[in-house]
Amino acid sequence: MSDPSGSNGGYRVIGSRPVRPDGVDKVTGRAQFGADFHLPGLLTGRIKRSPHAHARIVRIDTAAAERLAGVKAIVTAADFDLEAAGEIEAGESASAIRDVAANCLARAKALYQGHAVAAVAATSPEIAAEAIDLIAVTYEVLPHVIDVDEAMAPGAPVLHDDMFTRGVSPRPGTASNVAQRHVMSRGDAAGMLAAADIVVEGRYTTAAVHQGYIEPHACVASWGADGQSLIWSSSQGQFLVRAMTARILNIPLSDLKVIPAEIGGGFGGKTTVYLEPVALALSRKCGRPVKIVMSREEVFLASGPTSGSSIDIRLAARRDGTITAAEMTLRYQAGAFPGSPVHLGCMTAFACYDVEHLSLIGYDVVSNRPKVAAYRAPGAPMAAFAVESAIDDLARQLSMDPIDLRIRNAVRDGAKTVYGASVRSCALVETLEAIKSHPHYSAPLNPGQARGVAAGFWFNIGGESSAAVHIDEDGGATVVSSNPDIGGSRAAMAMMAAETLGLPIERVRCTVADTASIGFSGSTGGSRVTFATGMAVTEAAQKVVADLRRRAAQIWECDVADVAWRDGVATCLDPAKTVKPLSIAALAARSAKTGGPIAAEVALNAQGAAAGYGVHVCDVEVDPETGRTSIVRYTAAQDVGRAIHPAYVEGQLQGGAAQGVGWALNEEYVYSPEGLLQNAGFLDYRMPVASDLPMIDTVLVETKPNPRHPYGAKGVGEVSIVPPLGAVSNALSQIVGRRMTALPLSPVRVLAALGKI
Amino acid sequence: MSRTVVNAVVNGEAVTFLGGGGQSLLDALRDELRLTGTKEGCGTGDCGACSVIVDGRLVCACLMLAPEAEGRRIETIEGLAENGRLHPLQQQFLEQAALQCGFCTPGLLMAAKALLDHTPDPTESQVRYWLAGNICRCTGYDKVIRAVLDAAAQLRQAEKRS
Numbered sequence: 005m006s007d008p009s010g011s012n013g014g015y016r017v018i019g020s021r022p023v024r025p026d027g028v029d030k031v032t033g034r035a036q037f038g039a040d041f042h043l044p045g046l047l048t049g050r051i052k053r054s055p056h057a058h059a060r061i062v063r064i065d066t067a068a069a070e071r072l073a074g075v076k077a078i079v080t081a082a083d084f085d086l087e088a089a090g091e092i093e094a095g096e097s098a099s100a101i102r103d104v105a106a107n108c109l110a111r112a113k114a115l116y117q118g119h120a121v122a123a124v125a126a127t128s129p130e131i132a133a134e135a136i137d138l139i140a141v142t143y144e145v146l147p148h149v150i151d152v153d154e155a156m157a158p159g160a161p162v163l164h165d166d167m168f169t170r171g172v173s174p175r176p177g178t179a180s181n182v183a184q185r186h187v188m189s190r191g192d193a194a195g196m197l198a199a200a201d202i203v204v205e206g207r208y209t210t211a212a213v214h215q216g217y218i219e220p221h222a223c224v225a226s227w228g229a230d231g232q233s234l235i236w237s238s239s240q241g242q243f244l245v246r247a248m249t250a251r252i253l254n255i256p257l258s259d260l261k262v263i264p265a266e267i268g269g270g271f272g273g274k275t276t277v278y279l280e281p282v283a284l285a286l287s288r289k290c291g292r293p294v295k296i297v298m299s300r301e302e303v304f305l306a307s308g309p310t311s312g313s314s315i316d317i318r319l320a321a322r323r324d325g326t327i328t329a330a331e332m333t334l335r336y337q338a339g340a341f342p343g344s345p346v347h348l349g350c351m352t353a354f355a356c357y358d359v360e361h362l363s364l365i366g367y368d369v370v371s372n373r374p375k376v377a378a379y380r381a382p383g384a385p386m387a388a389f390a391v392e393s394a395i396d397d398l399a400r401q402l403s404m405d406p407i408d409l410r411i412r413n414a415v416r417d418g419a420k421t422v423y424g425a426s427v428r429s430c431a432l433v434e435t436l437e438a439i440k441s442h443p444h445y446s447a448p449l450n451p452g453q454a455r456g457v458a459a460g461f462w463f464n465i466g467g468e469s470s471a472a473v474h475i476d477e478d479g480g481a482t483v484v485s486s487n488p489d490i491g492g493s494r495a496a497m498a499m500m501a502a503e504t505l506g507l508p509i510e511r512v513r514c515t516v517a518d519t520a521s522i523g524f525s526g527s528t529g530g531s532r533v534t535f536a537t538g539m540a541v542t543e544a545a546q547k548v549v550a551d552l553r554r555r556a557a558q559i560w561e562c563d564v565a566d567v568a569w570r571d572g573v574a575t576c577l578d579p580a581k582t583v584k585p586l587s588i589a590a591l592a593a594r595s596a597k598t599g600g601p602i603a604a605e606v607a608l609n610a611q612g613a614a615a616g617y618g619v620h621v622c623d624v625e626v627d628p629e630t631g632r633t634s635i636v637r638y639t640a641a642q643d644v645g646r647a648i649h650p651a652y653v654e655g656q657l658q659g660g661a662a663q664g665v666g667w668a669l670n671e672e673y674v675y676s677p678e679g680l681l682q683n684a685g686f687l688d689y690r691m692p693v694a695s696d697l698p699m700i701d702t703v704l705v706e707t708k709p710n711p712r713h714p715y716g717a718k719g720v721g722e723v724s725i726v727p728p729l730g731a732v733s734n735a736l737s738q739i740v741g742r743r744m745t746a747l748p749l750s751p752v753r754v755l756a757a758l759g760k761i
Numbered sequence: 762m763s764r765t766v767v768n769a770v771v772n773g774e775a776v777t778f779l780g781g782g783g784q785s786l787l788d789a790l791r792d793e794l795r796l797t798g799t800k801e802g803c804g805t806g807d808c809g810a811c812s813v814i815v816d817g818r819l820v821c822a823c824l825m826l827a828p829e830a831e832g833r834r835i836e837t838i839e840g841l842a843e844n845g846r847l848h849p850l851q852q853q854f855l856e857q858a859a860l861q862c863g864f865c866t867p868g869l870l871m872a873a874k875a876l877l878d879h880t881p882d883p884t885e886s887q888v889r890y891w892l893a894g895n896i897c898r899c900t901g902y903d904k905v906i907r908a909v910l911d912a913a914a915q916l917r918q919a920e921k922r923s
Contacts, residue, residue, distance in 0.1 A: 023855045030863030031851040033798015033838035037864060040797040130782065216898045218802040218810055219864040268800070268864025269898050300803040491861035491899060651858035655900055659861060662901030686807035686896060694902040695886075695893040 013646065016571070017503040018715050021651045024495035025514050030266070038222030038238025038265040039297045046224065047076055049279075049286050049296035050132040052122040052139050053306065054114030057148035057372040057679025058161060061114060061141060064122055069138035074131035077289035078139070079282065080122045081109040085254035092247050093526070099276060103341040105252045107375050108281050114143065115163055115340035116372045117680050118305025120278075125286040125294045148372040148679040152337045153314050155181040155371040163340060163370050183342030184368040188350045188422050191361030193320075196329030200320030204397045208390040210729070210747040211672030212312035212337055215379045216663070216691050219268020220303045225283035226293035231259050233284055238265045240274040240488055241527025246519045252281040253288070260284075263518040264488045267528075271663070272378030273308040275529050304684035309673060310379035311336040311344045313386040319394045320361075325404050327395075327413045329361035330354060334387060336368060339375035344368045345383025351423045352726075353387035355461035356432060356617060357395075357413040362422050372679050378529060380660060381462045381722035385667065385729050389747065392458035392730025397743060406457050406734070407440045410619075414459075429718070431643035431708040432459070432617040438641040438703045439619045445639075453625045453636055456735030460618045460726025464719030465530035466610035470523030471540035473501055473548050475602035479589025480511040481548075483541055484605075486525030487533045489516055491659075491721070492652040496534045497541045499648055500715060504545035506572030507588060523607040531719025534648055535710070536610035542714040547604035555598035556586050612712025616719060618642040620661060620727035624735040628758065631751030633669055633736055635696070640727075641703035645710040645718030657724045658700040664728025666692045672748050769830040771796070772840025780827030787811045787822035789830065790837060798838040798867050802896070809895030812868035812875075813837050819875035821894075838867035841874065849915040850874060853908035861899035869895045873909045881917055885910065 013019070029035040066078045084105050091098040110121045122139050126132035147161040154160055160181060168176050171185035197203055223237035233255070239245045242264040250260050267274060279296045286294045298307070313336045320329040332353055336344035346366035354362055395413075399406040411433055419427040439445055439457065449455060472484040483501045487493060494514040502512045525537060549569055556574035557564040566578040574586045595602050623637040640657040647653040670690040674682040683689045709716025729747060737744045740757045755761045764781035771794065778793040787804075790796045790813070802810035804823045811822040814836040841848045850870050853859070860866045869892065876883060876891045883891070888909050889902070897905060 021858070024858070026863075027855040027860075028847070028851075030860055030866055031838075031847065031854050031870060032842055033796070033867050035863055036797070037800065039801065040791075042795070216896075217862070217864075218808055218896060218898055219800070219862070220802070266864075267862060268802075269862040271898070297801075300805065300808075492858065649858075651904070652861070655858055655861055655904060658901035658903045659899045660901075663898065685805055686803050687805065691896055691898065692901075693893040693896055694889040694906065697889075697902055699885075699906070700901050700903045 015503055017499045017509050018648055019650060021649060022495065022499065022509045024492050025498050026489060026494050035266045037219055037268050041224045041236045041265070043224060043226065043293045045292050047125040047127060047292050047294045048129045048132045049123055049125045049283050049294045050136050051120045051282065051302070052136045052141065054110065054117060054119040054121055056114055056143055056145050057117050058146040059114045059143035060146060061110060061112060061121060062144055063142040065140040066122065068140065069124060069135040072131060072135050072138060074127040075124055075135045076127065076292060077125040077286045078122060079285045079289060081106065081111045083285045084109060084252050084281065088251050088254065092251065099343070101248065101251045104248055104276060105281070107341060108252065108278060116374050118302065118374065119340070120306065123282045123286060125290060149181070150371055150373060150675045150679050152312060152335050152369050152371060155369050156335065156367065163372065181370045182367050183338060183370055186347045186350055186366040189363040190422055191329070193329040193331045193361040193363035196361045197318055197320045197331060200328060201323050202321045202398065202401060203318060204394045204401065205318040206390065206394055206743065206745055208315045208317065208393060208745050210313045210386045210389060212309045212373065213667050213671040214304060214309040214689065215271040215273035217269025217271060217273060220298040220300060221279055221307060222297040223279045223283050224293055224295045225280060225287045227284060227287040227291065229291065233260050235260065235262045235280050235284060236265055237262065237280055238267045238274065240267065240270045240490065240529050242488065242519050243524050244275060244527045245277055245280050248277045249280045249284055253284060261518055261520045264516055267488045267490050270490055271380045272382060272529055275378050275527050278307055300686065301684045304689060305681055306374050308377045308379065309374065310382060311338065311376050311386065313337070315386065315390040317390045317394050319398060321398055325402055325409050325412045327357060327359050330359055331363045332390065334366040336366065336383065337373060337376065338368050338370045339373045340370060341375045342368055342370060344376055348383030349387035352384040352461050353391050355421055356415060356459045358415045358419045364422065380663065380725040384460065384462060384726045385664065388458065388460050388726045389729040389733065393733060393743065396734040407436050410459055411436050429614040429645070429708045429710050430617065431705050434707045435617050435619045435641045435643045435705045438705050439621050439639065442639055442703060444621055444637060444701065449623060453623050454735045454738035455621060455623050456731045456733065457619065457621045458727040458730030458734060460723055462531065462616050462723040462726060464535065464613040464616055465532045466536045466613040467526040467532055468609050469525045469537040469540040470605065470607040471537055471544050472522060472603060472605040473541065473544040475548060475588060475592050477592055479587060479592040481505055481507055483512060483514040484517050484522050485514055485537055485541065486517060486522045487528045487537050490528050491656065492649065493533045495652060496538060496648045500538050500542045501545045503715065504542050505549060505588065506570065523605065531721040532613065534717050535613050535713055535719050538717055539610045539713060540606045540608050543608065544604045544606040547606065548602060551602060551604065552588065552591050555591050558598050559586065559594065614645060614710040614712065614718045616643055616723040618723040618727050620731040622731045622735055624732060624739065626736065626739050626754055631755035631758065633749060633754060635665055635698055637698055639701040639703065640724060641705055642720065642723055643705045643708065644720045645708065645713065646706050646716030647704050648715060648717055650704060653704055653720050654702040656721045657702045660724025661700050661728050662692050662697055664725045665697065665732060668729045668732035668747055668749055670748050670750060765828055767828055767831050769832065770834045772837060784827040785823050786825040786827050786830050789827035790822060796837050796839050800864055800867060802865065809872060810865050810868040812871040812895060814871055814875050817878065819872055836871065838871060841870060849912040850909065853912040857904045857908040859900060859904040859908040865895060865897045869897065869905060877913050877916060881913060883913060
């Protein structure tokens with residue numbers, strides 16, 4: 005459903021599908037990811053991790069490890085700045101520095117299996133491994149708690165004896181695992197539910213799932229004798245790595261340069277630090293560069309995941325299908341430190357629907373699991389799973405088409421969200437209609453198959469970004485971006501610059517700069533890069549165009565108002581002048597005589613990121629012998645504003661759908677009674693592989709370009725993981741013959757629901 | 762750690778390196794030969810990011826010991842383009858946007874090459890099952906599968922012409 009005129013808004017470059025500027029590097033093995041750097045004298049760093057789910061650290065004895073030949077440095081939490089405090093904004097949420105530091109190296113207690121307690125740097129991987137074994141940690145093992153509901157129960161082992169639930173008044177008299185209670189409400193939900201024609205209710209649970217990026221966390225840190233340090237690392241934000249590392253080690257930002265490596269996937273999971281402060285502390289101790297690379301087991305044990313949840317929902321509706329009220333209680337695992345995205349779950353739960361009376365209560369709950377990290381639309385998929393399941397129940401009770409029911413209740417421009425914002429540039433109804441009119445929606449199903457639909461919402465954010473555009477001496481352009489390119493954003497940046505300057509895309513190159521080479525930027529997250537950094541790139545290119553027009557006017561000795569700019573060429577409109585048009589190359593060649601190098605840098609705080617809406621439909625079938633669910637057909641439609649590079653936008657829809665299918669069907673953190681993770685590897689933590697999925701059809705709904713972005717862009721990266729949980733479960737529930745309420749819908753659960761075990 | 766001299770042919774060139782102990786072929790490629798295009802995603806043979814071709818057979822370099830490379834012919838991502846000309850698989854991956862972060866891409870390309878070397882006209886299903894050992898978390902595989910099928914068609918055309 006692109007622009008019906010087919011003109012694509014009259015753009016030359018926007019909306020086309022060029023090869024990305026960093027493409028060749030990434031198909032030839034030249035691209036340098038986090039683990040690919042090497043330096044002379046480089047040491048191998050390794051982390052000593054807790055074998056217990058919850059234990060007091062009585063003593064760490066490093067003497068034997070220190071005596072081992074080849075060991076150059078050992079650090080513990082005592083090497084960090086224990087006074088480090090405050091919060092650092094990390095896109096969609098803020099991180100408490102004290103907790104980030106204690107997650108990098110445990111202080112008094114190990115709070116989950118795999119929690120880092122010490123680290124070594126040695127001259128070889130073998131020596132580092134041996135040294136880790138020689139570090140003797142004396143633990144006093146404590147009772148642990150894994151499950152979110154159990155962690156909230158009275159008498160549960162308490163992780164932090166200084167944690168008193170925030171958001172309740174009066175302040176509780178005893179410490180608990182509930183870090184915070186969030187309340188969001190309007191109207192009289194309880195009253196409406198009591199008097200409703202129809203009430204639908206349910207209790208839903210989802211498992212903790214990992215972002216599953218294929219590149220493990222990796223960094224190289226090098227401390228200089230003058231205190232000037234370098235970090236190369238794979239992250240979603242070089243500025244975030246700099247800020248967190250500097251705060252934890254108590255050094256000024258100007259003493260630390262962070263060079264962003266290529267990033268092998270993040271999905272939100274690389275918006276914090278695990279290794280960088282540890283590697284730099286090791287390097288500081290021995291004066292040698294240190295590389296630390298996590299193993300896959302370490303990635304599962306000690307990074308990510310996102311919250312498992314337990315959710316209660318009650319929905320009130322009239323017989324015509326109008327949803328009048330809803331109550332929800334959301335309990336999200338935060339992991340060992342506070343900060344689950346439960347407030348985002350509350351905000352997004354009903355963001356697709358115009359419901360007058362709402363009461364949402366969210367609990368942020370710690371337990372002996374790794375601290376959660378952001379994961380694509382953090383907090384939204386779990387809440388949407390409950391809401392979309394309940395709406396599916398309502399459609400069945402009313403014998404209404406599930407799309408029609410959603411259209412009846414869909415938000416439209418001007419509606420008020422529960423968190424206060426007004427809905428604008430919203431194409432949810434068009435997106436629902438796009439699915440309804442898609443051939444998939446009316447295609448006949450084979451016996452044993454069923455079809456499910458679900459919708460989803462994500463805010464998308466803007467925020468602070470910097471970018472520069474330089475005109476090369478031969479008339480090409482270089483774009484300097486401030487955001488790690490996680491999925492093709494260099495292409496979008498180069499395209500916006502090319503469009504604005506009037507250059508062919510091949511003449512524009514885009515580089516991602518280190519913290520010393522471009523102004524500050526928020527991280528690559530919140531679906532913000534194409535919107536916010538794209539805005540900075542476009543404005544920088546606009547400044548360059550204004551400068552080029554001024555230079556042409558100077559050469560022609562005419563008024564700048566008489567210089568037209570079109571397709572990269574300045575033309576003189578003054579009829580008194582008989583001059584030939586000047587191309588960028590011609591103007592670049594004369595730059596020394598017209599004011600020097602041609603360049604502009606823009607730093608801005610982008611406002612006006614428009615929310616995104618997605619609607620997915622999927623067909624499933626179940627093997628009645630094994631309980632395995634197969635996705636037979638899948639279509640994802642999304643309100644994307646305007647797609648800058650449609651192929652990469654489609655890729656975001658497809659990738660999010662695949663991750664959501666994994667979340668729905670197979671992925672989960674499995675714990676033993678001792679609180680130990682049972683599946684810390686890709687064999688047992690089962691993410692979708694190529695043979696698990698069909699082609700994923702996409703519909704880009706471009707009926708509402710974002711008026712607050714120069715090319716109409718909205719964030720597109722996150723929405724796509726929100727609908728799949730509901731879409732898959734709504735389909736499978738029909739086959740099973742009753743509502744499935746617990747994710748993942750693993751074969752064993754499906755067999756149990758079918759009464760076969 | 763005792764080490765032995767290993768002689769192998771990597772991307773058509775004779776190489777000699779020291780390998781030994783528990784060192785994997787992956788570590789030898791990355792650390793001894795500095796061929797860092799081959800990636801480590803898991804180290805346990807589950808993700809396929811370290812896929813290389815050894816004497817015509819697709820293997821996970823993390824599951825092969827470095828000294829086992831003695832006398833073998835090894836193909837890595839660094840050898841897929843010839844004389845600076847991209848292989849049709851590489852070209853199709855670029856044109857169809859079949860990569861997002863690009864980390865699993867070298868392994869996917871080598872695995873796909875191993876498939877097309879033996880099976881020049883695979884079905885979609887064959888491609889999906891052959892690549893089931895290569896996890897990609899970004900793309901949902903759609904564009905990857907299309908790129909491999911189109912590269913296969915392109916290679917068959919080229920074969921016909923020659």
